[in-house]
Amino acid sequence: MKSLFKTVAIITVFSVLARVLGFLFRIILSRVVGAEGVGLYQVASSVFMVLLTVLSSGLPIIISRMSASFSVKNQKKSEGSYLMVALIYTLSLSIFLCLIVLLFRSLFGLVFTEERCYEILIVLLPSLIFSSVYCVFRGALWGRGNYFALCVSEFYEQLVRIVIGVLLINSTFSAIDNALSLGWSMTIACFLSMVLVVLLFFYYGGSLSKANKKYLKPLVKQSTPITIMRVAGSFIQPLIALIVPARLMAIGYTSSQALSLYGIAVGMTLPLIYVPTTIIGSLSTALIPDISKAVAQNDSSHIEKRITSSISFAIFVSSIFVPVFLGMGEQIGLFLYDNIMSGSLLQSASWVLLPLGITNITSALLNSLGYENRSFINFFFGALGMFIALWILPSLLGINSIIWAMGINYLITATLNTLLLKKKTKVNFKIFTPLLKSILLAIPCSALTSFVVSLSGYVFPLFITLVIGGITAVSSYLALASVIGLVDVKAFIVKYKDKLPLKRKKFKKV
Numbered sequence: 001m002k003s004l005f006k007t008v009a010i011i012t013v014f015s016v017l018a019r020v021l022g023f024l025f026r027i028i029l030s031r032v033v034g035a036e037g038v039g040l041y042q043v044a045s046s047v048f049m050v051l052l053t054v055l056s057s058g059l060p061i062i063i064s065r066m067s068a069s070f071s072v073k074n075q076k077k078s079e080g081s082y083l084m085v086a087l088i089y090t091l092s093l094s095i096f097l098c099l100i101v102l103l104f105r106s107l108f109g110l111v112f113t114e115e116r117c118y119e120i121l122i123v124l125l126p127s128l129i130f131s132s133v134y135c136v137f138r139g140a141l142w143g144r145g146n147y148f149a150l151c152v153s154e155f156y157e158q159l160v161r162i163v164i165g166v167l168l169i170n171s172t173f174s175a176i177d178n179a180l181s182l183g184w185s186m187t188i189a190c191f192l193s194m195v196l197v198v199l200l201f202f203y204y205g206g207s208l209s210k211a212n213k214k215y216l217k218p219l220v221k222q223s224t225p226i227t228i229m230r231v232a233g234s235f236i237q238p239l240i241a242l243i244v245p246a247r248l249m250a251i252g253y254t255s256s257q258a259l260s261l262y263g264i265a266v267g268m269t270l271p272l273i274y275v276p277t278t279i280i281g282s283l284s285t286a287l288i289p290d291i292s293k294a295v296a297q298n299d300s301s302h303i304e305k306r307i308t309s310s311i312s313f314a315i316f317v318s319s320i321f322v323p324v325f326l327g328m329g330e331q332i333g334l335f336l337y338d339n340i341m342s343g344s345l346l347q348s349a350s351w352v353l354l355p356l357g358i359t360n361i362t363s364a365l366l367n368s369l370g371y372e373n374r375s376f377i378n379f380f381f382g383a384l385g386m387f388i389a390l391w392i393l394p395s396l397l398g399i400n401s402i403i404w405a406m407g408i409n410y411l412i413t414a415t416l417n418t419l420l421l422k423k424k425t426k427v428n429f430k431i432f433t434p435l436l437k438s439i440l441l442a443i444p445c446s447a448l449t450s451f452v453v454s455l456s457g458y459v460f461p462l463f464i465t466l467v468i469g470g471i472t473a474v475s476s477y478l479a480l481a482s483v484i485g486l487v488d489v490k491a492f493i494v495k496y497k498d499k500l501p502l503k504r505k506k507f508k509k510v
Contacts, residue, residue: 007145007147007282007286008279008283008286009282010148010151011150011151011282011285011286012279012282014151014152014154015151015278015281015282017155018154018155018158019278021155021158021159021162022158024162025161025165032169032170037175037176037178037179037182038179040116040117040120040175040176041179041182041183043117044118044120044121044124044179045120045124045183045186047108047117047121048124048125048128049234050235051097051101052127052128052131053227053231053234054097054227054231055090055093055094055097055131055132056090056131056132056134057227057230058222058223058224058225058228058229058230058372059086059090059135059136059139059223059227060135060136060138060139060142061139061223061226061288061367062139062223062226063083063086063135063136063139063140063219064140064142064143064289064292065143065288065289065292065367065368065370066079066082066143066219067079067083067139067140067142067144067289068144068145068288068289068290068292068293068296069143069292069293069295069296070082070143071143071144071145071293072296077209078209078212079140079209080206080207080208080209081209081210081211081212081215082212082215082219083136083137083206083208084208084210084211085211085212085213085215085216086136086139086219087132087136087208088211089216089219089220090132090133090135090136091133093132094129094131097128098125101122101125105118116176116179119176119180120179120180120183123183123184124183124187126187126190126191127186127187127190130190130193130194131190131194133194133198134153134190134193134197137194137197137198137201137206138153138154138197140201140206141153141197141200141201141204142285142288143289144204144206144289145289145290146200146204147286149204153196153200154193156192156193156196157189157190157193158189160188160189160192160193161185161186161188161189162185164184164185164188164189165181165182165185168182168184168185169181169182169185222370222372225376226375226376228376229375229376229379232379232380232383233379236383236386239387240266240390240402241266243390243391244258244262244265244390244394244401244402245258245262246258247390247391247394247395248261248262248394248398248399251394251398261341261398261399262399262402264339264341264342264399265345265399265402265403266402268333268337268342268345269342269345269346269349269403270349270406272325272332272336272346273325273349273353275321276318276353276356277356277360279317280313280314280317280318280357280360280361281360283310283314283361283364284360284361284363284364287306287310287361287364288364288367290306290368291303291365291368292368294306295368295369295370303369303425304427304429306365307421307425308427308429310361311358311361311362311365311418311429312434313361314357314358314360315354315357315358315431315435316434316438316481317357318353318354318356318357318358318438319353319354319438319439319441319442319477320473320474320477320478322350322351322354322438322442322446323442323445323446323449323473323474323476323477324449324469324470325347325349325350325353326350326442326446326449326450327446327447327450327453327469327473328449328450328465328466328469328470328473329343329344329345329346329347329350330343330344330346330347331343331453331462331465331469332466333345333346335462335463335466345399345400345403348400348403349403349407350442350446351407352406352407352410354438355411355413356406358410358417358418358431358435359382359410359413359414359417362417362418362421363378363379363413365417365421366417366420366421369424369425371420371424375417377416378413378417378420379413381412381413381416382408382409382412382413382416383409385408385409385412386405386406386408386409387405389401389409390402418431437484441477441480441481441484442477444480445473445476445477445480446473448472448476449469449472449476452468452469452472453465453466453468453469453472456469
């Protein structure tokens with residue numbers, strides 16, 4: 001467990017750094033490229049991302065799982081053969097997708113309202129080929145447990161893209177020229193990332209062998225459900241963007257009001273709801289090869305411990321953010337966006353964190369155990385519940401219908417995933433008790449946070465008030481969690497103190 005959480009910490013640190021870089025890059029783009037240039041690139045990249053999802057969303061997970069299995073069994077030649085099959089398949093698929101774009105230009109002309117977007121898409125196409133190679137070797141590093149190499153390669157791609165983008169874009173250029181420069185920065189970054197990940201793969205002892213076609217069918221069969229789920233997910237947002245404003249207009253809002261409310265909810269509030277998933281996603285990344293190795297070794301005890309501890313961890317991480325968002329959501333909205341409604345929606349959405357966290361971790365566990373087909377079915381029922389809610393609830397809840405529809409989606413998916421895990425693994429993990437305790441703890445902690453923030457607001461500026469409120473929310477939650485035995489804080493402190501004398505001795509020797 002110690003090594004797993006060390007891995008989670010490494011992945012989380014790199015993920016946060018990558019997100020910070022991406023946030024800074026968006027600020028640069030908005031200032032230098034301008035709204036039109038960014039808009040052109042976003043329209044073209046939205047189509048490109050669908051193609052990239054088709055190519056590389058499901059494959060790295062399956063490749064990592066199989067690489068982990070081959071590694072445990074010390075079947076290096078079989079692993080090399082499997083990777084060669086995956087490489088041929090992804091390269092063929094990427095070339096096929098590129099040909100579709102090139103041969104059916106008129107079709108993409110219907111998709112793009114602005115013809116110049118097609119030029120940007122053409123610039124982005126080589127990235128598909130580079131990504132097809134990247135995703136195979138990335139999956140292999142993932143499965144072998146080379147998490148540092150994995151994180152470095154992903155961070156490197158983001159960093160290179162930003163550096164090249166900054167060098168290429170210029171405020172004196174036209175909107176289309178800057179948009180094309182952004183496309184080139186993406187393509188060059190994908191190429192350099194591909195080179196790096198290939199070098200890292202061979203540096204860490206990886207090898208390729210002659211392709212064996214027997215691996216092709218299971219590769220396609222196992223990766224397809226995950227790919228379909230991710231592709232469907234990429235279409236969900238555009239559908240929501242059509243349904244919600246239309247339903248709001250149907251109950252009396254003007255087009256401008258409906259779009260404004262939608263922009264506040266989706267552009268400002270929802271990104272904050274997904275903050276805890278950065279940590280939970282790091283755990284998911286570490287779990288897939290870890291559990292895959294345990295499956296290969298038929299180590300049911302290890303699988304049981306991982307399932308139980310991972311779900312408890314996801315609930316804890318999600319619930320610790322609830323008093324932060326519920327207790328000072330309005331202040332967060334004012335500080336980040338100067339918009340109190342976004343903060344009010346954040347408060348309303350705080351309960352969604354719990355089913356969202358459980359959905360994320362249980363989906364990862366099911367994929368690790370080879371139940372990607374059933375995971376896809378659960379995803380479908382959750383999405384269906386969400387769209388029904390989006391059609392019915394706006395007349396009752398207005399823009400809050402997005403929050404409740406999301407919550408219904410994750411509640412359905414989390415419930416189905418949990419029941420499936422219990423059925424397939426025979427592990428009698430308890431989810432209701434820690435979930436109920438987490439909810440009960442969040443209520444007084446949220447009230448205390450709200451009270452402290454209200455008092456602090458009379459004395460301190462908003463930023464200091466948020467810092468005080470955040471410390472109050474987290475510390476009060478940890479204290480209460482320790483009291484009722486939900487978290488063993490004392491054990492952690494004792495372990496940390498035990499290490500301090502050791503570190504001091506080492507320091508003196510140096």
